[in-house]
Each structure stands twice: as structure tokens, then as C-alpha cells.
Amino acid sequence: DGGITQSPKYLFRKEGQNVTLSCEQNLNHDAMYWYRQDPGQGLRLIYYSQIVNDFQKGDIAEGYSVSREKKESFPLTVTSAQKNPTAFYLCASSVGQGNIQYFGAGTRLSVL
Amino acid sequence: DQQVKQNSPSLSVQEGRISILNCDYTNSMFDYFLWYKKYPAEGPTFLISISSIKDKNEDGRFTVFLNKSAKHLSLHIVPSQPGDSAVYFCAARPYFQGAQKLVFGQGTRLTINP
Numbered sequence: 001d002g003g004i005t006q007s008p009k010y011l012f013r014k015e016g017q018n019v020t021l022s023c024e025q026n027l028n029h030d031a032m033y034w035y036r037q038d039p040g041q042g043l044r045l046i047y048y049s050q051i052v053n054d055f056q057k058g059d060i061a062e063g064y065s066v067s068r069e070k071k072e073s074f075p076l077t078v079t080s081a082q083k084n085p086t087a088f089y090l091c092a093s094s095v096g097q098g099n100i101q102y103f104g105a106g107t108r109l110s111v112l
Numbered sequence: 113d114q115q116v117k118q119n120s121p122s123l124s125v126q127e128g129r130i131s132i133l134n135c136d137y138t139n140s141m142f143d144y145f146l147w148y149k150k151y152p153a154e155g156p157t158f159l160i161s162i163s164s165i166k167d168k169n170e171d172g173r174f175t176v177f178l179n180k181s182a183k184h185l186s187l188h189i190v191p192s193q194p195g196d197s198a199v200y201f202c203a204a205r206p207y208f209q210g211a212q213k214l215v216f217g218q219g220t221r222l223t224i225n226p
Contacts, residue, residue, distance in 0.1 A: 004155070040121070042201060042216035043156075058213070090155050099144050099205060101214060103155030105204075 004104035009101050011109045013078065015087060021076045021107045023091030032074035033101060036060060043090060049074055076107060087096040087110050089108045115139045116204050118217035126225050131189040133220050135202035138183065143207035146214070147176060147187045150199045159200075160187070189222075195222045 004025045013019045015073055025032065031050050035043040045058030049068040063082025074093075078085045090107050092101040117136045135145075142154070143164040149154035156164045162169040162176045169176050175188045189196055199221050203214040 006127065006155075040218060042116070042118075042218045043203075044216075045213060047184065048213075067159050092155075100146065103148075104153050106153070106163075110155075 004091060004093055004102060005088075006104035006107050008107060009105070011107055012112050013109060016076055016080045018079050019074075019085075019109065021078070021089055021091075021109070023074045023076065023104060024072055025074075025091075025093045025104075027074060027093055027102065028071070028094075029093035029102075030071070031094045032068070033064065034064070034074070035090040035092065037088040037090060037106075038098050046076065046089075047112075048100050056078045085109055115142075116202060116215045116217040118200075118220045119204060120220050121218070122221040122223070124223045124225060125192050127194060131187075131192045131196065131222055131224070133187040133189075133200050133202075133222065135185045135187075135193050135217050136183060137185075137213075137215075139204070139206060140183070141206045142204035144205040144214075145176070145178060145185050146203045146205075147174075147197075148201045148203060148216075150201060150219070156201055164169075186213045192224045194224050194226060195205075197222060 004105045020096045033048040034046040044060050047066040049055035090106045091104045094101045146161040147159040149159045150156040156169045160171050160174045162178050178185045199219045202217045
């Protein structure tokens with residue numbers, strides 16, 4: 001059963017702490033993406049990766065970091081430099097240059 | 113600078129009637145448009161798409177219309193069903209940047225009333 005798995009579903013961050021959100025896909029998709037959704041706003045692109053060991057900044061990359069060591073995995077780290085991390089984070093993937101992106105169920109991050 | 117706008121935050125429609133969700137864009141470089149549906153606490157799911165070379169695409173109860181001169185697209189759902197209640201996002205792809213950068217609208221919450 002192919003899909004995109006994000007974990008955890010809920011995450012709490014303390015001040016000054018880095019946290020990592022997991023995203024795994026078994027769709028054999030080349031491209032992966034991280035978005036952030038805030039209330040009343042659309043999805044904003046944080047980072048994306050077209051192939052393993054390569055990734056590019058999206059529109060709001062400051063305070064975030066990613067890695068792409070395996071095709072299946074694209075973890076996102078929310079660093080202490082991100083001053084307003086509370087949001088719903090969505091991971092997506094697509095087939096290479098494909099137009100359609102498929103999304104995971106999301107991780108809701110809150111600050112303690 | 114909001115390049116893709118959904119000006120109606122919410123829409124309420126009676127079951128069985130037509131739902132029309134609207135989306136406006138400002139960038140002439142968009143060449144592909146998509147609609148996604150999102151339930152609470154879930155990721156968006158792809159619904160329907162349209163290329164800029166077409167003005168209509170239909171899939172069952174869902175039809176997307178594209179008016180390039182007005183930079184406007186709309187999603188029609190006929191007939192509307194209770195399970196259609198969700199947030200709908202339109203998204204657009206600028207062709208010169210490939211498929212990697214979809215630009216999303218703010219979303220419209222559709223409520224289907226029995």
C-alpha cells in the first residue's frame with residue numbers, strides 16, 4: 001500500500017530546541033517537498049528535493065534544514081532559529097517532473 | 113504578493129445543488145492548474161487539474177474551467193454531496209520553474225448542508 005508517511009502526528013518544541021519531522025514515501029517518487037500551512041493561508045514551500053543528495057530552498061527556508069540521503073526519506077529539521085514554528089507541516093512527493101504532488105497526513109508542531 | 117487568490121474563505125451549499133469555487137491568479141507564466149481537497153488534520157488530496165492549453169476538464173462530478181484572459185479558474189461540483197465538505201485549494205505551476213514550485217491559494221472551506 002503505497003503512500004507518504006509523516007511522523008509524529010503531533011510534536012512539541014521547547015524554546016531553543018531543534019526538532020526533526022520525518023517524511024517517508026514508498027511511491028518511488030524522485031521529488032519531495034516540505035510545506036508549511038498557517039491558519040487562513042495557503043501552503044508555503046519550505047524546501048524541495050528533485051533527487052537524492054540535492055535540495056533547494058523554497059520561499060520560506062529560513063530557520064529550517066533538510067537532508068536527502070535516501071530516495072524514500074526527506075526529514076525536515078525546525079531549528080531554534082525559526083522563531084515562529086507553530087504550524088501544520090506537510091510533506092509531498094511527485095514523480096520527477098510530474099505535475100501532481102501527493103501529500104502525507106501532516107505534522108502539527110507547537111511550541112511549549 | 114499573493115499570486116494565487118481564493119477570495120472566498122468559505123462557501124455554504126445545499127446538498128444536491130452546484131458548488132462553484134473560484135480562484136484568480138496574477139502570473140501569466142502559470143501553465144498548469146490543480147485543485148486539491150483537504151479534510152481537517154489530513155494532507156491535501158489531488159482532485160482535478162487542467163493545462164493552460166485547455167479551457168475545461170471534467171472528471172465525474174467535478175469540472176474545472178479555465179479563463180486565461182481573465183486569469184480565472186473555477187471548480188464546479190455537481191451535484192454536491194455531504195462528503196464534499198472540506199477545504200479546497202487551487203494551485204498553479206509556473207512553467208519556467210518546472211513542476212517543483214506549485215503556488216497555492218489560501219483555500220475555501222466548502223460546507224454542504226443537508
